[in-house]
Amino acid sequence: MNDYLVLMKSEWLITITIFLLLILKVRGEMRSDRLLSIAQVMLLIATIVGFLFNRYGRLFGSMYYTNPLIGFQKALLTLATYLISLLCADWFKKTQHLAEFFILMLTALLGMFLMISSGNLLMFYLSLELSTIPVAALANFDLEKRISSEAAMKMILSSAFSSGVLLFGISLFYGATGTISFSAMSNHLSGEPLQTLSFIFLFTAFAFKLSVVPFHLWTADVYEGSPIAVTSFLSVVSKSAFAFVFLIAIYKVFYPLEKTWYWLLVITSIATMVIGNLFAIRQQNMKRFLAYSSIAQVGFVLVGASAGMSSGTSSVVYFMLIYTFSNLAAFGVVSIISERSGKENMTDYKGLSRSNPFLSWVMALALFSLAGIPPTAGFFGKLFLLTAGASRENYWFIVIATLNMIISLYYYLRVVRSMFMEKNDNPIQSVAIERSVYFGLILCGVGIVVTGLFSWLYQYIVSLI
Amino acid sequence: MHPGLNHLLFVSTSLFFIGVYGFFTRRNLVTILMSVELILNSVNLNFIAFNKYLWPHRLDGAFFTVFVIAIAAAEAAVAIAIIINLYRSHQSIDVEKAEELKY
Amino acid sequence: MSGSTIIFYLLAALTLVSGFLAVTSRMIFRSAIFLLFSLFGIAGLYLWLQYEFIFAVQIVVYVGGIAVLIIFSIFLTQKSGEELPSQNRSRRILSALAALAGMLLILTQIYQHNFVGSTEKPEEVSVARIGSQMLDVTDQGYALPFEVVSMLLLAAMIGCIVIAMRSSDKKQGST
Amino acid sequence: MNLTALLVIPLLTALTILLLRRHHLVKWTALIGSIIQCLLCFVLVAAFRKEQITSPSDFMYFIQQFDWLPAWNISYKLGVDGISIAMIMLTAFVVLAGVLVSWNIEKMTREFYFLLILLSLGAHGFFLSLDLFMQFFFLEIAVIPKYLLIGIWGSGKKEYSANKLALMLMGGSALVLVGILALYFSSPDKTFDIVRLSEIHFSTRTQRIFFPFLFVGFGIFTALFPFHTWVPDGHSSAPTAGSMFLAGISMKLGSYGCLRVATFLMPEAARQYSPTIIVLSCIAILYGAFATMMQKDLKYMNAYSSISHCGFILLGIGMLTRTAIIGSVMQMVSHGLMTALFFAVIGMIYDRTHTRMINEMGGLMKMMPMISTAFFIAGLCSLGLPGLSGFAAEITVFIGSWQRTGLFYRTATIIACMSIVVTAVYILRAISQTLMGPLKNPAFGNIKDANWNERLAAVVLIAGIVLIGMAPYWLSELVRGGADIIAGRLMSK
């Protein structure tokens, strides 16, 4: 029984939080900032606890299993959610449905926990839906905005379609192998065409969630239309969780199909980087811009993932951690600006460095990290991905990836340029930054700088594998 | 010829692509949702068929079906809520009317 | 041709034809009804395969729940009797081609594949057994998925409430 | 001597600057930091000479090593030889001068100095590190501050230039990265350590494929033809200190990399590609010089002349003889100092006249003899006047190049030599049109000569130029040891 408590500690904490919020909500009249701080505190606790006492274990007849790395990843996801709860405080305070929002978001988080711990396809599918459907509802939480419901609609339909394809793939797998358990399945994989087919169907589900080209098309629309907290959640937490599961899937379950997935990764990764970059180049809306940038980032993640077990896992997990800090910092700034001034366009950011130097520098730092510029952590993250990818000695692939890095630098610099170098007759006024937001941004900034330079973190991840 | 696995698979696959076709071509959001239901049903049929004909020693397929049905219900509920909300803001549930987000 | 074969073909035909009509009919209400038929057809197939429990779930959840929900939402959002606008032709052709191609691909793969089933003794399918497995936490138990689904349903419910029941004091309309 | 100190000083300076609020404190911090760094460099030279006596044939001196990322075999490894010491000295000098020249920056002073010192940190780190990964890290550190310096404090079409510079340099470093990774994975024990890598003989195929990556990648930093177009735009748009840094140090990062990484680690490929390198650098030398002749903007002129001068560096590397390599390193130092001085002077002139167009000036010598003298010295150094550093460096390259026998190499050397005439043409043209002749614009009649800070900056750089020019012996002997090892490896197989 102790196992159920310790191994599932993250899940328990999140569930408790969900129900706590639910009860508080049902009992009524609690001020939303109180609710928010409760949620923040609970998330902080969950984060801290998440990093501790991680060990191996299987529960529910191997449907659930965990190990230190999985525990670590869960803690990272919680951390990201915690950061979101800090950074988007402006928006949270405005919304009427704060408790519901957190309930849904935490449910999705719970879904992700279960997903990365899942031991068979059923659990995987269920938790995938658990992590998707609430988010689709969340996307609609800007109830007054047309684009919010459009985004939610696009998301739920796309994901329904995607899960249809996924299910079809799972059913074929089931037919071909007679099992839905991961550990049993890998013994049955032989690379027959039907298995390849079903693997590709399965892959599309990951690809869809990770926004891999050509399964990415929902991403930008949903990111743009959703409330910024949801966008952050989708682009950071959800992506990170799915990337992680994807790694487990290809390394542990589908390892026999290595030849297939390697080339699948190469192809889709190139497509993703190229298309993501090409679209990002011409975006004006910051959220949309970050959406495409995150698509392109996924391309790089796939480069790292193509490496294989040890270096692939470590580099991807490490990168996702850095990506969390960087992307959240960027989204945090966008969120403040958009909540306070209603402006989301890149042209509005012109001259931002004059009126809001702090925000501008945080933004610049975040973008540099996303672009992979030292000494920010993004440099290390990206470099390890590329190094891992290069371990296959397939260098033209790396060349393409690095070329794409340059394109991506171009558009990240575009933002920096408008903030620092261009003049604006009607600049965004100096905005007041809330304490929690400030704290969140500082946390992200420190994360961006420190994660890279201090190597023990990476070493720690390596040691977990 | 007694119908076997292949027949059932034919039915399910056809149903799947009928759903897909519907998903691609219907303009009304509710009908798109209906297509999704068809897709999910076809998958369920697959599971049951495989369970029955190939792997009857365990009930994995059947359980999968049960859970898929449950998920489908939840998904449909959320989808319909979103559709209704969309209807409120757009005064229409034509999918082509909700194309503000693009490029 | 045995009776069971005939029943199978009838059920299959019902499922496919009404499914096809459900996605092509221009009248939305009819569409919904065809969907219902198609779902019935599927349920029938479950019964034909002797999965009574699944049959029951299918009838309860789909026919009793989802279909009603859909019809309900049609009432909410549509004036009945109105013809649905049709999708442009090129899209229809493209979709049909894509769907056909996909079907061809999958069917080819399925038929080329040599399915090898298990030779073990089949497990009996009784409601009691399903019930006990559902709440079991051991190797064959499905307690965790069960809990997951319940969480999901809870979340879906909350989500639906927030989204669909927009507080009435707010001005309706678009921004 | 603990080499980490050379990194700690700029780092501390940068961090201190970040914490300070008052502008003049920032300036003084930067100045003091760079002076300390300069002094430290002298200490380093002294220690090096002493060490060299006791163990004359070491590859690297004062090696320091800690594990940084054991998972990838990445270590924090520092070490110097004569070549890197020369480059470090150069960096310290140019940064000191740059800090002095920028004394009057009003806009975002703190950020400006922070970035400037960050740049110097990058350069120092690059020259010090013996681990390819670390080197790459520092190489990239030096890119973005440049972008910001140009974009925020620059002039002209600064956004375009800044972008172009950042993208092209990142492109270069992307190629470098691929090359480095290839070396890493081709090495039997998966190492980034230059010392270890230099003991490995890579297969011919590996060398042939990846040498261009490294060489072109670093070459972009050094304005290798035809990847040089960032140079004119970048230099001309940058603020004075930025241009000084760009031309003075940043371009040397590339050439140092070409030498230390590309050529040294892949000697076989270097021999194979030597004709290509030579052709490209000859084109750069002459073509750059001719293009310079037609420039109307002083900064453009100097930028193009940098292309031409950096051609000598690459030519020296491409010729692969020991003397040529020594010459090439000397040219790095010399060009660094000279071009920094040039840009500093151009900046001073611009501050006073608010124009950089050559044809709008004239007769400025009367108003500002001090600045004019500095201009003269920079110009004369540029055209290779004996007694100033340019001459010794170029001559060494020529002599070294001439040691490669064969019509092709001879022709290349002669072509390179021809540039001394063209250089004379454009330098004299610039001098005569800006400084000499009658005063063209009466508004320039009451401009003032250099301030104390400008004067000091010029003196620092001129001291370097004259010191090397008068006694090139110590510089050539300083780098000889390192060059010997590189050349030995090039000749060995």
Added chain:
Amino acid sequence: MPNSLYIACIPLLPLVSFALLGLFGTRVFKNLSGLLATVLLVVSTILAIWVAYNYFFHFGQANGIYQRIIAGQVTWLRFSSELSIDMGLMLDPISCMMIVVVSFISLMVHIYSLSYMKGEERYPTYYAFLSLFTFSMLGLVLSSNMFQIYIFWELVGVSSYLLIGYYYDRPGAVKASQKAFIVTRFADLGFLIGILVLSFYSNTLDFNTLIERLTNPASPGLKTALASSFLGISAITWGSVLVFMGGAGKSAMFPLHIWLPDAMEGPTPVSALIHAATMVVAGVYLVARLFPVFSISAPASLDLVTFVGVLSALLAALIACTQTDIKRVLAYSTMSQIGFMMFSLGVARHGHEEQLGYSASMFHLFTHAFFKALLFLCAGIIIHLVHSNEMNDMGGIRKNLPVTHICFLIACLAISGIPPFAGFFSKEEILQASWQRNKVVFWIALTTSGITAFYMFRLYFKIFWHKPLGHQASHADTAEGDTMIRLPLVILAIGSLLTGFIPFGRFVSADGTPVHTDLNLIFSVGPVLVGLAGIFLARWLYLNKNDAPEKIKNGTRALYTAAYHKFYIDEIYVFITRRIIFNLVGKPAAWFDRNVVDGLVNTTGNTTQIVSKKIKGLQSGKVQEYAIYFLLGAGGLALLFIYGWK
């Protein structure tokens, strides 16, 4: 042998004065600058004379042969174990002769300038540059190393540049300085490559070793150098010719002479020092320095030297006849005289019998320094008086400038080769040497010396006689100034009178052994007569104003016009530089860079943008299309991996 420190002081003292004046001149020394420089130079000169005296009479000889002595050497830059630039002091007959000439003439100019340049705004700078020049020139002549000579060669060039452009606000001066530098730089390119060639085969840069290795037929370097050829010419000849190119540039030999007349834009004392007496003979000195290599290993290159020398002498003389700017006339005459020195070297050969030309050339160099410097210094005084360089603005000023007049006359007689003036002796030897070797050269030389006499006296008569003094100056005016100005004139005039009697051949010869130069009176009759003829022709034409010159001018229209326009050589150069280098090379290069290379970079960027715009339709906003892409993507990948990826 004197302590090498003393020898080193000869060039270093001017360097000290340059450094002092350059750093503190305008602040500290101001009007004392001249005095400081002069005093230091006096010491230097005394040292030089003392060293030279000691060399010639005490320690220079071993077994009756003058040796090349390295008095001191410091490594300046090392290329390899063999090749290094060593800064050294080499004493041999010609370097000893040169240090005397340079320091002495320089001293004269220093003294002259004390009052001549007084009141100039940049007086300290002037002396600083002058000191720099003196240092460089002394360093040049004392060089023991091939590269050392190149280094000082360049320094001399730059100090010449600085001094020509001394009046930097005069556009003409600026242009001239630029031209001088660039043309000589072009020549130095040849010199540099020549050094590379020679040093490669000899594997040394040291003069002694180099000459030894490249003249000894047994040495491997020479063998390979002779064996390897390019365009059918042996490497050693190429090397020599290229080195000569450098010399020709500095010595203003055809066709690299175009800078010299323009260089007269500089202050007149500078012209006297640099562009008449010392720097311009550096080319001759260079050839003399490497004479063994030229004559033993690459005799063909000496033929080139002869040819260029003769041609320059003749052309310059012809041009000089038509010029009206007195400094330009003097400049062309300088060029012509250097031509004499050059071909004299060219007709000489290493070896006891045939080395007369060598000694003659050096002798002429020596004497020429005196009378040409004198001419220029006189011209300076004249110009001060008339405030013009134009011959036509002058006339009849002998009353105003009595001392100058006498001095000028002496110098003219010297240059015309009239005994017993110095020029007579040296020119006589040259003619003798060429007579011995090549009759064609002799006849041309003879003609040229006649023309020389003619244009010099044309100058003399037009300045001092010809017509009464114009309105520029009244009779009472005298510009001769104080003793400081007159003193150098007198000293130099005495020099022009007496130096001819030095038995030069005894001291200076190609191989160090004395050369006996019997003054062959019978042989001398012809040249002297020719000279006198020239003088009388000039007297006939220019003593008084008449229309004879006009008639002659019209009679020889084509030749006159061509000569007047300096045979259009300047125009050819302008054509080449402007049209070809600037328009056909420079502009296209700049254009190519901005449009093609840069254009490619920009195109890459733009293409990306365009592609990005083109594919935006992919994201149409229609969720169903997204699903179609989804299915197609999945299907495509499936097909690829099932059928395409075996």
